[in-house]
Amino acid sequence: MRVLGISGSLSQGSRTSRLIAHVLAAAGQHAGVDTELLEVSERRLVFCDGRRPELYEGDTRAVIDLVAAADAYVVGSPIYRGSVTGAFKNLFDLLPNEALRGKPVGLLATGGSDHHFLAIEHQLRPLLSFFRAYTIPGAVYAHNAHFQGDRLDETIAEQCRLLGDEIVRLAHALGGRGAGPAYPTIERKPGERA
Ligand SMILES: Cc1cc2nc3c(=O)[nH]c(=O)nc-3n(C[C@H](O)[C@H](O)[C@H](O)COP(=O)(O)O)c2cc1C
Structure with missing residues (x-):
């Protein structure tokens, strides 16, 4: 099993x-x-310009393939302006719709303070739901007070360990099958598949 961060x-x-x-x-x-x-x-990575994912080349193509080939994921972003970074969102815009379908995903974010911890629930989780991935209930959120130089807050470290265990446990439970009912197909452009 390959778990990609x-x-x-x-x-x-x-x-x-x-x-x-x-x-x-x-x-x-x-x-x-x-x-x-x-x-x-x-x-x-180039910016997503709406073309079909298989038409990207170079590093962009390699990253799309790398993501699609993994069995499970932990995805994380710093909070920028109450949401994920543009670079993070761009990567997900580049992916084929089916790249993460039915696969387990752990969610994680860091911010300057605790003000935006719910961005995990209203920004990250819906993004992964679009892909019909199984997100692990619960997530890791850490902010400035959790980092003292090289030292990481022990509660956060323990949450990271739990998340890693849960990703593997869910991947085994799913056994590579299932993604629930399909959403309506969303085309990238009229006449072009996603
Ligand atoms: C452009 C920018 C916007 C940010 N916006 C927020 C924000 O809205 N809420 C927040 O809690 N932190 C915000 N931060 C702080 C970062 O989320 C925080 O420093 C984060 O831990 C950086 O993660 P990194 O070390 O992985 O880049 C912002 C930082 C930058 C540079």
Whole structure:
């Protein structure tokens, strides 16, 4: 099983990526689980321009394929302006509709304060619901007070471990099947499939 971490931060020394790495470390403790971290800051993604996903080239094409090939995910973004970063959203705009269908996804976000913790519920979760992914109930949200230099708040570290375990547990329970009833098909452009 391949669990992919997706970090939507473009900053150096990203706290979001650090938390995702914790979740991946916990998931990777389980037998048969490989993990990988995809950081949008390290890839050269073009902006989604509405073309069909298979028509992108280069790094953009490689990232689309990498995401589609994974079995489970932990996705995270810094909160920017009460929502995810533009870079994070752009990656999801590039993906084919079926890329995450029926797969488990853990959610995570970091912010400057606790003011925007519910952005996980009204920004991140609906985005993953579009893809008909199974999001893990509960999520990790950390803010400035949880990071003291290199030290991470132990409650947050424990939440990361739990999230990693739950992603693997749900992936096993699903056994690669099922995504519930289909939504109506959404075309990228009239006459073009998604
Ligand atoms: C452009 C910008 C907008 C931000 N907007 C918010 C916000 O709306 N709410 C919040 O809690 N933090 C906000 N922050 C703070 C970041 O979410 C926070 O520092 C985060 O932990 C950075 O994560 P990173 O280290 O992974 O990049 C903002 C930061 C930037 C640079």
